[in-house]
Amino acid sequence: MKLAVISDIHGNIEALNEVLGDVDRRNVDQIVSLGDNIGYGPEPEAVIETLCDRGIPSILGNHELAVKEPAYLEWFNPLARKSHIKTRECLSPQALDYCRGLPPTRIVQGCLCVHGCPPDSTITYIFELSRAQLARIFDRMDERICFVGHTHRLEIIAYDGGEAKWRDPVDTAVQLDPDCQHIINAGSVGQPRDGDNRAKYVIWDTETYTLTVRRVPYDIKVTADRIIELGWPEFYARRLW
């Protein structure tokens, strides 16, 4: 069983379409999105439509949380807030309802899916946590595997009951230790922040216990130009490069 995990699409339909094309060529059985489908990028409505049309389940990201609970917007920096307001203004009532209706977690193929941090935080960044805090989180986690997004950086953290250890994802398949629990950050489809401007996602093979990291090129200029054309904060166009 192959599960494709996509996250942080951020209104980037060019990146999403290329990623879904890549998924379709790789015999994947199921796809899940870890939230932040909207925000920063110029095509949030098209992204939500695509997820709904393809029946791809999602969870709540912090950008959807800001739609559901506008008070949370106070935590955004001024530029992100401006971008969020533009995003919200262009979404249809149906798309806004979709954002408000997303659950904070899902279990997919036995894996916990949460935007920020297990067990159920949409807003906590994994990098804020010490090794000791991570160990406590693993101890309380029932699942062997948890997928997160939020930081826009690929990451694999393994826990053997003693210490949480980081390992670098590589381009080819990574064999994970079935005796360990893992938190896997799927990176970002629509706004990578790891110095590689290609869209990222991962494929989890439940039978071979391997994780494949996919790095997919897309037409960045189309998305960047559209952000500028709309008069949305230019910073988020430049950041794509």
Ligand SMILES: [Fe+2]
């Ligand atoms: Fe995000």
